[in-house]
Amino acid sequence: xxxxxxxxxxxxxxxxxxxxxxxxxxxxxxxxxxxxxxxxxxxxxxxxxxxxxxxxxxxxxxxxxxxxxxxxxxxxxxxxxxxxxxxxxxxxxxxxxxxxxxxxxxxxxxxxxxxxxxxxxxxxxxxxxxxxxxxxxxxxxxxxxxxxxxxxxxxxxxxxxxxxxxxxxxxxxxxxxxxxxxxxxxxxxxxxxxxxxxxxxxxxxxxxxxxxxxxxxxxxxxxxxxxxxxxxxxxxxxxxxxxxxxxxxxxxxxxxxxxxxxxxxxxxxxxxxxxxxxxxxxxxxxxxxxxxxxxxxxxxxxxxxxxxxxxxxxxxxxxxxxxxxxxxxxxxxxxxxxxxxxxxxxxxxxxxxxxxxxxxxxxxxxxxxxxxxxxxxxxxxxxxxxxxxxxxxxx
Numbered sequence: 001x002x003x004x005x006x007x008x009x010x011x012x013x014x015x016x017x018x019x020x021x022x023x024x025x026x027x028x029x030x031x032x033x034x035x036x037x038x039x040x041x042x043x044x045x046x047x048x049x050x051x052x053x054x055x056x057x058x059x060x061x062x063x064x065x066x067x068x069x070x071x072x073x074x075x076x077x078x079x080x081x082x083x084x085x086x087x088x089x090x091x092x093x094x095x096x097x098x099x100x101x102x103x104x105x106x107x108x109x110x111x112x113x114x115x116x117x118x119x120x121x122x123x124x125x126x127x128x129x130x131x132x133x134x135x136x137x138x139x140x141x142x143x144x145x146x147x148x149x150x151x152x153x154x155x156x157x158x159x160x161x162x163x164x165x166x167x168x169x170x171x172x173x174x175x176x177x178x179x180x181x182x183x184x185x186x187x188x189x190x191x192x193x194x195x196x197x198x199x200x201x202x203x204x205x206x207x208x209x210x211x212x213x214x215x216x217x218x219x220x221x222x223x224x225x226x227x228x229x230x231x232x233x234x235x236x237x238x239x240x241x242x243x244x245x246x247x248x249x250x251x252x253x254x255x256x257x258x259x260x261x262x263x264x265x266x267x268x269x270x271x272x273x274x275x276x277x278x279x280x281x282x283x284x285x286x287x288x289x290x291x292x293x294x295x296x297x298x299x300x301x302x303x304x305x306x307x308x309x310x311x312x313x314x315x316x317x318x319x320x321x322x323x324x325x326x327x328x329x330x331x332x333x334x335x336x337x338x339x340x341x342x343x344x345x346x347x348x349x350x351x352x353x354x355x356x357x358x359x360x361x362x363x364x365x366x367x368x369x370x371x372x373x374x375x376x377x378x379x380x381x382x383x384x385x386x387x388x389x390x391x392x393x394x395x
């Protein structure tokens with residue numbers, strides 16, 4: 001007999017199973033894939049950025065900006081670090097507080113968690129796809145397809161930790177949201193987040209030509225800005241700054257890019273003109289960017305003029321372009337290129353302290369299927385660990 005059924009052996013589901021085991025509770029984890037933590041295994045290029053040392057509630061997007069506070073206070077970054085160190089997984093900090101396993105192998109982290117869950121007596125059943133769930137008289141009736149055979153499991157406690165829509169080839173699904181709709185629970189419209197943006201139209205060829213070029217920039221819209229690298233791709237723009245802003249971008253909106261956030265291009269031009277007025281603008285730009293990018297700017301700027309011959313109009317045009325380069329993306333590249341899903345189960349139906357559904361006692365939601373989306377850099381894993389911990393305390 002199980003104290004609870006957990007759907008999904010991802011970050012939230014595994015943590016929930018382990019923490020429940022520490023409390024003497026026995027759970028069954030149903031995983032449709034043939035391995036646990038499929039998305040963990042590919043995160044960070046297989047290295048797994050498993051938390052961020054500077055995690056704050058402000059690093060998360062939700063219709064209720066205060067919702068994450070309780071879970072993140074119950075299980076904080078120090079708890080995550082200590083937990084994984086107890087499993088022999090020691091972290092090394094990369095840029096901006098991102099913490100990776102010293103081994104740089106996500107599989108080490110997953111293997112350690114799976115082994116611990118099993119040592120604690122928890123069962124992970126693979127190839128177990130939940131096809132439907134009914135709710136009758138306070139009990140969940142879970143319809144299961146396992147290697148071509150159907151089965152029914154009943155439980156008074158159910159944890160929805162089945163993730164979101166990215167990445168379909170890993171078995172990603174909106175199953176949790178479909179069940180929520182079935183039960184009359186509200187949904188915040190889901191969309192790809194932390195996702196590259198597409199550029200089409202007359203400038204598409206220019207962007208494609210620059211594919212592979214990376215530039216440190218400030219990327220902003222009316223709501224927020226990020227200073228990190230952008231990466232030109234054959235379809236538009238990617239890189240950390242673009243992935244970050246994509247979570248705040250909506251179709252039809254423009255994005256402004258400051259291609260030189262730490263300096264004034266006007267001041268540089270004036271200084272260089274005093275030193276060597278015969279120097280070409282192209283030469284100056286090449287000292288700031290890759291030569292390929294500098295040469296590509298001839299589409300917009302008088303790169304073959306020497307600095308002494310630049311007019312006031314030229315100077316203004318250069319400043320406007322470098323500091324206010326504006327694009328209007330045609331769209332994003334969809335769930336298969338997205339790191340996470342934005343939106344999900346409306347947090348108004350959950351008790352923020354327990355993550356239990358207010359209308360349906362015994363039903364819990366955690367991880368990506370909830371309307372909580374972290375920034376790039378380990379924040380989404382911290383939410384997954386925290387939500388798994390909180391649910392385990394209350395099942």
